[in-house]
Amino acid sequence: xxxxxxxxxxxxxxxxxxxxxxxxxxxxxxxxxxxxxxxxxxxxxxxxxxxxxxxxxxxxxxxxxxxxxxxxxxxxxxxxxxxxxxxxxxxxxxxxxxxxxxxxxxxxxxxxxxxxxxxxxxxxxxxxxxxxxxxxxxxxxxxxxxxxxxxxxxxxxxxxxxxxxxxxxxxxxxxxxxxxxxxxxxxxxxxxxxxxxxxxxxxxxxxxxxxxxxxxxxxxxxxxxxxxxxxxxxxxxxx
Numbered sequence: 001x002x003x004x005x006x007x008x009x010x011x012x013x014x015x016x017x018x019x020x021x022x023x024x025x026x027x028x029x030x031x032x033x034x035x036x037x038x039x040x041x042x043x044x045x046x047x048x049x050x051x052x053x054x055x056x057x058x059x060x061x062x063x064x065x066x067x068x069x070x071x072x073x074x075x076x077x078x079x080x081x082x083x084x085x086x087x088x089x090x091x092x093x094x095x096x097x098x099x100x101x102x103x104x105x106x107x108x109x110x111x112x113x114x115x116x117x118x119x120x121x122x123x124x125x126x127x128x129x130x131x132x133x134x135x136x137x138x139x140x141x142x143x144x145x146x147x148x149x150x151x152x153x154x155x156x157x158x159x160x161x162x163x164x165x166x167x168x169x170x171x172x173x174x175x176x177x178x179x180x181x182x183x184x185x186x187x188x189x190x191x192x193x194x195x196x197x198x199x200x201x202x203x204x205x206x207x208x209x210x211x212x213x214x215x216x217x218x219x220x221x222x223x224x225x226x227x228x229x230x231x232x233x234x235x236x237x238x239x
Contacts, residue, residue: 025167025216026069030078031055032116034106034126037084038091044084045129046154051081057156057204062163065197065207065239066218080116085109094132098139098148102126123166127154140165156204157197164198169212172199207239 033055035046046054052075059072073079087094087105094102106126110116118124123145128134129152140147140162147162174192177184193199196209207213214224219238227233 025218026066028071028073028078029122030073030080030120031058031123031125032079032110032118032121033081034110034124035082035084036087036102036106036109036126036128038087038089038094038131041091041131043129045152046127048081050154051127054154054156054159055079055081058159058163061156061160061204065213066216069218070216078120080121082110082114082116085114091131092133094128096132096134098126098128098132098134098136098150099141099146102128102132103146103148123163125149125159125162138162142166142170143168157201160197160204164208164212167216169198169208169215172196172209172212174199210238213238 033051035044035051037043037045055072055075059074062070062072075081085106087102087109103124103126107118107124111118125140125147127149134148134150136150137153138147138149138158138161142165145166147159147166149158149162171190172193173188173190175183175186176189176192177186180186191200193209194201195206196212197204197206198208198212208216208218210219210224213219214221223236225233
């Protein structure tokens with residue numbers, strides 16, 4: 001009764017896809033979206049309808065950019081959204097401790113209070129609104145499971161960016177040479193690539209770069225050439 005018209009069906013996966021090469025970055029993945037509140041902050045910051053839509057949007061985006069190699073299981077069919085789970089301390093006790101304190105406690109409450117079998121899920125993320133206080137929109141482990149969406153940034157751009165960190169990706173930077181050279185003196189800009197969700201792209205409208213997709217196994221090695229000698233090479237669009 002709370003789907004809000006959002007489709008929870010799996011994306012239509014083409015037949016005869018190649019066998020997944022990585023059990024971590026590829027396949028049907030089960031997500032647990034954890035919603036929390038606090039004794040002194042009981043706002044429902046991520047209503048069920050919005051949380052469901054977020055899972056649908058994430059599923060569609062990841063299926064598209066991975067060429068259906070990373071597919072999120074539908075909610076209720078592998079993935080789940082928790083009820084609002086009460087944390088044990090006042091909100092301020094978790095300020096700027098999203099992964100070090102809030103995330104592990106949310107996992108423990110999901111398991112011990114609400115009965116979720118955590119071994120049934122592949123990826124986890126916890127969501128908070130205007131409180132506790134965090135100096136970021138999202139934060140994720142690099143190469144490990146778990147991320148936090150903070151300050152109400154419950155959009156695909158932030159969620160996919162933090163998932164990219166979980167999958168082992170760093171930021172998509174560029175070298176700012178002030179337009180004087182492509183390789184000369186300059187400085188690093190951490191989020192400089194405007195065409196990559198791991199960089200300065202907004203709204204989740206941009207894919208991961210071709211190099212990142214190759215690293216994740218979403219582009220096969222035969223289609224990702226490493227140029228070591230001068231020559232003429234064909235470049236294909238990947239997005």
